[in-house]
Structures are given as structure tokens and as C-alpha cells.
Amino acid sequence: MQVIDRVELYYVKTPLPAPHAPSWIPGTIREHVSMCIVRFVTEDGIEGWSGFPAAGRERAGLGDLLAGLFLGQDAEDIDTMAERIQIMAAGGNFNWWIEPAFWDIKAKAAGLPLYKLLGGTDDRIRLYASSGELRAPADRREEAEARLSEGFDTMKIRVHDFDEAVDIEHISDIATYMQGRMKISVDCNQAFRLTQNGDAPLWSLDRAKRFVDAAADVGLAWVEEPLFGEWHEEMAQLATHARVPVAGGELHVMGYRELARMLAMGCYDIYQPDAMWAGGIGQCLKVAALCREKGLKFTPHCWSNGFGFIVNAHVFAASGFAGEALFEYPLSPPGWIPEARDLIFAQPFLHKEGWFHMPDAPGLGFEIDQRNLETYGRCFFRGSRKSVHWMPEALSDL
The missing domain is CATH 3.30.390.10 (Enolase-like, N-terminal domain)
Known part of the structure; x- marks a missing residue:
């Protein structure tokens, strides 16, 4: 005790x-x-x-x-x-x-390292680069080339324009440009609205359907959070309509119960609860087990700080999905880099050619x-x- x-x-x-x-x-x-x-x-x-x-x-x-x-x-x-x-x-x-x-x-x-205590055996996990800012198409191409040269084979971009044509142009340009060299996914950040400093678009189901159609046409790996977080029925309709995997679930603060209901309704193809918001480590692992049972994918969200990254890395490494899915690696130079994000830790959580090696120290490992x-x-x-x-x-x- x-x-x-x-x-x-x-x-x-x-x-x-x-x-x-x-x-x-x-x-x-x-x-x-x-x-x-x-x-x-x-x-x-x-x-x-x-x-x-x-x-x-x-x-x-x-x-x-x-x-x-x-x-x-x-x-x-x-x-x-x-x-x-x-x-x-x-x-x-x-x-x-x-x-x-x-x-x-x-x-x-x-x-023991936490992931091993929880039954995990994968001591390294494959990552995808997760950009956090809006960029012009030319700048996005340059960013993708940089991430590819660092060892990432998948990158997630962001769209957040009031004009849906602009959002579709952004995904179409980068997906076409990187075709055959790097997979592209997109986070629409529609599950919640943080409008205290500026207005933001709020997508309808119809707009989300048009967007996922465009994403499928250019071969995106997945589309993340294209609808407001409490619109469970609309999410299920969208997932049925979509020809591309639909992902989400990071900030559902009610945890396992809500996510299990969403899973039963068919809201997402890929579930991404973040242990720091969505019920903690224990509940997120219950969601992972349910995803395994239902033949769905699981990989946690971790865009917050170094604590959020390493906690969710342990969840992912223990989930049983580390050998078949990718884990998020927040990276948006020049401002958001792990060396700065993780200044409070003795060592930043750095990748090696698109892989993260889990810590071998006991506990969370930092x-x-x-x-x-x-x-x-x-x-x-x-x-x-x-x-x-x-x-x-x-x-x-x-």
C-alpha cells in the first residue's frame, strides 16, 4: 500500500x-x-x-x-x-x-515502466508528425518535406477556414504533392470551439460530408473531428457516409461510458481519447479493449504538453495497437518543438527517425x-x- x-x-x-x-x-x-x-x-x-x-x-x-x-x-x-x-x-x-x-x-x-505494468511489450512506437498551425500550401509542402526527411511517413495537417473551398484546396494540394511518398491526414478541430480570442467556423453535417468526400478523393489517411463533439447521431451518419476513416474522441470528459456509447452508435472508425481529459489511463485502456473487440482502431490524442505526450504514449504502448497504428507526435517548428515543450523535464521526449523509444525507468519514466x-x-x-x-x-x- x-x-x-x-x-x-x-x-x-x-x-x-x-x-x-x-x-x-x-x-x-x-x-x-x-x-x-x-x-x-x-x-x-x-x-x-x-x-x-x-x-x-x-x-x-x-x-x-x-x-x-x-x-x-x-x-x-x-x-x-x-x-x-x-x-x-x-x-x-x-x-x-x-x-x-x-x-x-x-x-x-x-x-516497472508503466506500459509494462499494464501488459505492454512494445518498447518503441511508430509516430506520425502532427502539425499544429495553419499554413499556406507552399509552406505546407516545405513542412511535409522536412518531416519526411526526419523519418516520418505520415503527417497530420490542420484546416480551419470559414470557406470550405479553402479547406478542400489545402488537403488536395498537399495530398497530391506528397502522393506516393507520405500519407496525409487532417484534423478539422470541430469537436469544440475555442472562440475567446477570435471567431471560428462551425461545420454542418452537409459540409462535413462534402469535406470527407474530397478527402477520400485525394486519398487521405483519416479525417479527424469533423463535427461538434456532442453531435453523436450526426457523427454516426457521417461515418456511414464517409469513404475515408473518421477519427476523434480526445476531449470526451465523461470518459469510457460516453465513448462506449459512441462506439456502439458507430461514430468513429478510429478512437483517440486523451487520458488527460477523457477518463484517465484506466478508462482509455477500456476503450482500447472495446475497439479491439469491435474491430476498430485506437490511438490516443496527446497535443497538450510533455506530460500529455508521455502519459498517452504509455496508454498506446499498453493498448495492443502499437504494432498496427501510429501515435501522435506534436511538432510545429519553429515555435512548438519538444525541446521547448519539455523544458520542465530532465530530457525532452525526442523521436528517432519517426519512432519513439519508450522509457525504461519505473513509472512514467521521466x-x-x-x-x-x-x-x-x-x-x-x-x-x-x-x-x-x-x-x-x-x-x-x-
Whole structure:
């Protein structure tokens, strides 16, 4: 039993080498990687870490919940830990990103990398390059050539224009240009709308049908999230219509129950739940097992930060799909590169010619760079079973 004795929360903000304009948040320019990091420590001194994107300081009040729900509990009892995360959700806080920290502890206690603890045997996974920005056709061609030269044989691009003809032109141009050399897929980012800084298109079922028809005509590998996330019935209609695989599922915060319902309805051909949003590691692996049973594909989403990448890499390596599917590798130079995204870690999560070699250290398999944590982060909550300490002033200079 690994009893949780202490918990700490950090707000971390590390710099990017160049501005990054994520396609799914129109009008937004990112110059930093901002995140909330949690560190649990057991009575035996085993640490469990996880971290989640932060727009700012919106999780500054999370400490009391974590202290009340998790201190004194057995970190290895994942079902109870998940139930307590669900209690937080009932109060309006969906915090599935916390669950991997308990798996980190459990696997470290067992002396195994997490994916091996979960039954995985593939120590390396094949990747596809996942671009995060909108680009003009000529720039997209240059990007594809760069990724091909680095060892990737599949690249995912983004479209997000109000004019559907522009979106179709983008996929047609790059697919035709790279035909026979590299497979192209596309993320439409229609499952949710982040419009706080700029307006965004909202596709209808008819527009999505026209787009998947165009994608099939030019041989795209898959089309990702072409409809709003709660439109389950429309998704099923689209998947029946499409001549190209339709993928999605990353941010379904209700987890396994919702995704299992969607699977039964035939919403997607490829399921991509992200453990940091969609129910944690345990529920995502249940989705993978259901996909195997139904003859569908499974590969998690991981576009968030280094924690999201490595957590979902363990899910994928343990899922049984690592030998037959590709795993996402976020890469959008010059701004979004792993060396900058992963500054908080002792080593960035780098690919080798389009492959990622799973860590062989116990747990999630990383070490935190304590110097960078001190430089770019501030601990704003520290709690134990004896006392709790709030440090709101620690955020004032970040």
C-alpha cells in the first residue's frame, strides 16, 4: 500500500523559441507553455507527477480539494482514486489529468515502466508528425518535406477556414504533392470551439460530408473531428457516409461510458481519447479493449504538453495497437518543438527517425528538472496530513 502523505501544486510557465499560433484557437499566439503540475508523495517517499495545460491561474483553488480527497488514501487503489476524481467532477472540476500521477506511483512501487505494468511489450512506437498551425500550401509542402526527411511517413495537417473551398484546396494540394511518398491526414478541430480570442467556423453535417468526400478523393489517411463533439447521431451518419476513416474522441470528459456509447452508435472508425481529459489511463485502456473487440482502431490524442505526450504514449504502448497504428507526435517548428515543450523535464521526449523509444525507468519514466522547475515555476499549494499551506503570492511574478 502506498499511502499519500503530501501533495504539492505548481504553476509553471516556460518560454517557446518562437510564437506559436494553434489552429484550434483562432486569434491566439502562444509564447509560453503554461501548466499546472501536481506532485503526490507517499509515506515511502515515492513521487507521482502529472501536469495539465493552464490558460493562467485558473487552478489556484485546487489544493483544498486534493488535500481533502487524496491525503491518507492508497495511491495504488486506482478505482478509488478515479471515483474521487469523479467527485471533483460533480462539483464542476473535470481533472482526469490527476489520475496518471497515481499510476506513476503504482508503477514505481512495482519497479516497472508503466506500459509494462499494464501488459505492454512494445518498447518503441511508430509516430506520425502532427502539425499544429495553419499554413499556406507552399509552406505546407516545405513542412511535409522536412518531416519526411526526419523519418516520418505520415503527417497530420490542420484546416480551419470559414470557406470550405479553402479547406478542400489545402488537403488536395498537399495530398497530391506528397502522393506516393507520405500519407496525409487532417484534423478539422470541430469537436469544440475555442472562440475567446477570435471567431471560428462551425461545420454542418452537409459540409462535413462534402469535406470527407474530397478527402477520400485525394486519398487521405483519416479525417479527424469533423463535427461538434456532442453531435453523436450526426457523427454516426457521417461515418456511414464517409469513404475515408473518421477519427476523434480526445476531449470526451465523461470518459469510457460516453465513448462506449459512441462506439456502439458507430461514430468513429478510429478512437483517440486523451487520458488527460477523457477518463484517465484506466478508462482509455477500456476503450482500447472495446475497439479491439469491435474491430476498430485506437490511438490516443496527446497535443497538450510533455506530460500529455508521455502519459498517452504509455496508454498506446499498453493498448495492443502499437504494432498496427501510429501515435501522435506534436511538432510545429519553429515555435512548438519538444525541446521547448519539455523544458520542465530532465530530457525532452525526442523521436528517432519517426519512432519513439519508450522509457525504461519505473513509472512514467521521466525526471523533473528541478532547476527549471524553480526557475519557471512556483509552488502555490503544499499540503500534508498535518497541515496545508497556501502561497498565492508565489504566482504574482509569473
